[in-house]
Amino acid sequence: MAEPVDIPEDDEPGEDVKKFMFVNRRAPYGTIYALEGLEMVLITGAFDQDVSVVFMDDGVFQIVKGQDTKAVNMKNFSPTYRALEGYDIDKLYVERESIEARGLTAEDFVVPVKVLSAAELAGLMAEQHVIISA
Amino acid sequence: MAYEINGQTIEHDEEGFITDVSQWTKELADYLAEKETINMTPEHWEVVNFLRGYYNEYQIAPAIRVLVKQMKVAFGPEKGNNKYLYELFPYGPAKQACKIAGLPKPTGCI
Numbered sequence: 001m002a003e004p005v006d007i008p009e010d011d012e013p014g015e016d017v018k019k020f021m022f023v024n025r026r027a028p029y030g031t032i033y034a035l036e037g038l039e040m041v042l043i044t045g046a047f048d049q050d051v052s053v054v055f056m057d058d059g060v061f062q063i064v065k066g067q068d069t070k071a072v073n074m075k076n077f078s079p080t081y082r083a084l085e086g087y088d089i090d091k092l093y094v095e096r097e098s099i100e101a102r103g104l105t106a107e108d109f110v111v112p113v114k115v116l117s118a119a120e121l122a123g124l125m126a127e128q129h130v131i132i133s134a
Numbered sequence: 135m136a137y138e139i140n141g142q143t144i145e146h147d148e149e150g151f152i153t154d155v156s157q158w159t160k161e162l163a164d165y166l167a168e169k170e171t172i173n174m175t176p177e178h179w180e181v182v183n184f185l186r187g188y189y190n191e192y193q194i195a196p197a198i199r200v201l202v203k204q205m206k207v208a209f210g211p212e213k214g215n216n217k218y219l220y221e222l223f224p225y226g227p228a229k230q231a232c233k234i235a236g237l238p239k240p241t242g243c244i
Contacts, residue, residue, distance in 0.1 A: 042241045046197035075193065083192035086200045 018129040020044050021052040024059035025133060029074050034062045037134035038080060045087035052128070053084070054121060055113070056095035060102060063092075063109045081111050095121055139165055151232070151239050155189065158236030166234045170225065178222055178231075184208065185235040195240040198228040 022041050028034040044051050055063055062078070069076040084092070092113045099105065099115065106115050116124070125131055137144045137152070139162055145153045150166070152158065163182060167174045174182075184205065188196055196204065198216075206214025219227035228240040 039241055042194070042197070046199060046241070048199075077193055079191065080193050083194060083196070083200075086192075086196065086204060 017048065017050055019050045019052070019127060020130045020132070021054060021125060021128040023054045023056065023131060023133040024062055025057040027058040028062040028067070028078070029069060029072050033134045034059070035077055037132075038062075038077065040132065040134075041084070041089065042080075042087060045084065045089045048088075051087075051089045052091040052093065052124065053089065054093045054095065054124075056098045056118075056121070060094050060098050060104060060109075063094075063111055063113070064104065065108055065110050078110050084111065093121065093124070137162065137165065147239075149233075149239065152236050155236055155238075158186075162236065163234050170223075170230055170234065172223065172230070172234070174234075175222075178234075180209070180213075181205070181219065181222060181227065181231050182235045185231055185237055189235070189237050195228070195232045195237040197240055198226070201228055201240075 022037055022044075024034060024037050026033045041051060041053055063081050064078075067076050067078045084090070090112075092111055093116050094106070094109070094113045096115050096117045099108075106113055135146050135148065137146060139159075142157075142159075144157045144162060147153055150169075152162070164174060167178070172178065185195065185201070188201075188204065198219075202214055202216055202219065204214075205219070208214070212218065219231075223230040232238070232240055
């Protein structure tokens, strides 16, 4: 077994903080994109980066309330989105056009979200250092 | 790869994390702690139980920074800090305590 690791200082100030935006565009189950995307978000948050998360197109279904995955035999990972707050990730956006097309409102999600139009999101995207779409 | 405890076979990965969270028992925790040369005190159990509660709610094992923060909220600053947790789990609290708690390896843990 290796030597015990060095104890990190509490609340080390972050250096080299970049603005990351993760854009989720696919339904949560059927492919691995949503789950892998969420993992990337968590890792980026664990490294104290400035993280925004966008849900658009069928990606809005990732955070919809009342998911039941028994029939597709996959783990329901929607509760994990509620852990984002603990990772200091609270910039969660949904695209207005996407939720309107699917008959959803801001109250239909497991986490508090800000509803923005495609044009407003484009403005936010222009401010990012890194954008990752999944 | 599997642990054999009281006639029960419990699969684990190459790093010793059990693969099916629902197979966890207190006996397994004691067994894993012994392998990690940790003597389980009530303080150790407090962290292990806290991690199991976190997993139950969010379906993931927290990163160490998040564990520290949530411990601070739940038990106050004297327990919600890196030093306290590393004294209990010298080889890394997120990794060691999660293993004993039967959780997967924490996301973002390298």
